[in-house]
Amino acid sequence: MKNKERIRNIFDLPTKLPQEELFEALVDNDNVLVEKVVSTGQITPEGEWYDQERDEWLIVFQGEGKLGYEDGSHIKLTTGDYLFIPAHQKHRVEYTSTEPPCIWLTIFF
Template sequence: MANIFSLPNQLVESEIFEPLLASENILIERIVSTGQVTPEGEWYNQEKDEWVVLLQGEAKLSYADGSSLILQAGDYVFLPAHEKHRVDYTSSKPPCIWLAIHGNFQLK
């Protein structure tokens, strides 16, 4: 058993990507961010869909079309495969704790 809110005693300078459950079709991971952002001029352009919820902290996501979202604890977003996006802000106090689910989803 583990706790999604338990953090290492000492956080490192890079984001922590922790797979919680993985199979051929799905990846569920915890991500811990402490101020990290997407490097300037770079975009995420993922092969799979991603549903992500911010469990703790604050963050800002931006899209290639110029729109952006401010996320607070409890907010979630669906990111379809190949939707270019970037992370422009993550809080460090408290650290951001994300729960991300990656896969090929059929939306209804």
């Protein structure tokens, strides 16, 4: 069974997490990017915004985070929360938990 060799677990983390956010592309082709992101307190630098070419759907599997939007609104996400962000909707990460680390799954399409 070849697929058995590819089984991974979304909660597998390195024993010691690095200072920077971890990004792991799980699927990456012309139509979709599925990425596991592990955040441990990282935020978007002041004055910077994500302004993505593709729509994004995300879910928080562990921990919590807070997003801010260009219009001044904010949204807090906790374990199990998911969100759709349309292409070119400017947003930024304003908070991510450290204990436990925030594990996101993002899908760009």
